[in-house]
Amino acid sequence: MFTHEELHVTAGRRSGVPIALAIHSTALGQALGGCRIWHYADWRDGVEDALRLSSAMTAKNALAGLANGGGKTVAVLPPAARPDRRELLLDVGDAVAALGGRYGTGPDVGSSSDDMTVIGERTSHVFCRPVADGGSGSSSPGTAAGVIAALRATVPDLASGRFAVVGLGSVGADVARRLAAAGARLTVSDVRPDAKALADELGADWASPDEALTAEGDVLVPAALGGVLTADLVPSLRCRAIVGPANNQLASPDVAGLLHERGIRWAPDYVVSAGGIIHAVATELYREAPEVVEARIEGIGDTLTRVYDLADAQHLTPAAAAEQLVAERLTGGTR
Template sequence: MVRGSRSGLPVIVAVHSTALGQAVGGLRMWHYSDWRDGLADALRLARGMTYKAAAAGATKGGGKTVVALPAVTSEALRRDALLDAGDVIESFGGRYATAPDVGTSEADMDVIATRTPHVFCRPLASGGSGDSSPATAAGVVAALRALGPLAGRRFAVVGLGRVGGAVASTLAAAGAALVVTDVDPSRRALADSLGATWVTPAEALTADVDVVVPAALGGLLTAEVVPALRCTAIAGPANNQLADDAVADLLHARGIVWAPDYVVSMGGVINAIAVEIDGASAAEAAARVDGIGDTVRDLLDIAGRDGVTPARAAMDRARSRLAAGLVHSGRD
């Protein structure tokens, strides 16, 4: 925790684990009622990134940067805060690299890059990997293929933004039947072009399909919704899909497979890390993203073998990889 020399604002960098490699995690700039709320956010999110990366098979650890902004923030103060954050990140000597998160953008990463090279998800014009949505969508499709063939099956895509729209387009091209929705009615033009059936968000979630693909806001899978579901599987890029952890058990009891969202949605992060941090070629990065499908298959195999939920299998996998990483590095 450092008070920025330019901005005078609290800059918090939390590194939770480097057992599997360099810690990575986004830079969040937010208005907190108390800076200690920002500290709690940084600690919680850094820990979460450790387990997300480990479960997804990435050779990275978890970290987070949080800058607590005042209620009124000028552009000049915001830029100073970004520069201050870059200085703090640089002080870690490469053990941690940051990327965009809530309140920050690809362009902001260019500002940070003037103070440290340990930053990714920069614009294409700056030599970065650019828009992450195509890679995120590719990872989602890889996960869906792990659940079965695409052709001839029915999918409900909830949300037709940049990621959801790309997923829906790929599914349609592969011969899948689609039910789609979005809170933005203008997205209906895409639905029509794909020959998809347009319904309300509530109808899409409980549609009679093989797979539901949540691609909008999180928290949509609740204890009240589960009894009304008519799908056999759920896999999508929306974050925090489960209203609470107990919902995973309810889905399991109904025989509905839930592929953990933090694995399914990792394509953009995996691609950016591969290209910008690891120096991988486009083909190598694409292969890593496609590996999300193998990870999902492994998790489902473990869950079936052990009689546990895929969420539990993902956490067990993450803990096992982290433990192995600590032993390999000589730490405990």
């Protein structure tokens, strides 16, 4: 069943790259979602990603308390393609501009704040440009702060916990540093061998991604690409909870039930990772003071507690509880 409001697929007139732009919902306001630039075996895989990610953005924005719906841009690069980056970004800007303000975009996997400046040459509906260019800057610190708030809702005393952070990109590395500063014990991992320098810096244990996923500890923190939580992986997990910013962590919806059966509490990723979009929207659209924005991000912990409490009270998985709260927000139209 097609549940989206709009789906647009176009070939960039400069780059020739297929660009998929999905608007899932504008029930709460303008749809927002990042611009993913990634390689796919088939262009239809990129379209499917745009549909899935835009739906998650609706849920993320709804539970973040934002007056915005969900959308997503995916620039679908063939496996070996290396298009001119500026041309591609201008094409993305044209695709966003063609929607007349119903959708605004920001950074995502494969794009950066600097890239938003180029996209901004073609549309005003762009977020997270560098501060010097009139934007709110990188969304990564806000995302990392939100992850810490979610972790505190799960393990109130971080110093007492053992955490495995899988993925040391800008967000994962920031989360690892914040956890280390709080006195937590860490195992960290990344596909890049040079990321081991961060493990040495923090006094953390270093492991391969596969080893880190199944490391014994309190919380697994997925901070890389999605789909990592598979049905085959669940029996090998040795953690009490999974709380991380990676999008679409569940390889399939049934994994939420499998985790629940094993007594592993999964924090819905779209709740955990909302700090970045909160920072951008509250700063750029709502023009709120930094302390108000910070309080909004800290509120992610309260939102996750609501999800946990509802799940416990109604004997639901956290995934089902979060979906119920999203549906209430969307049907109620509360802004």
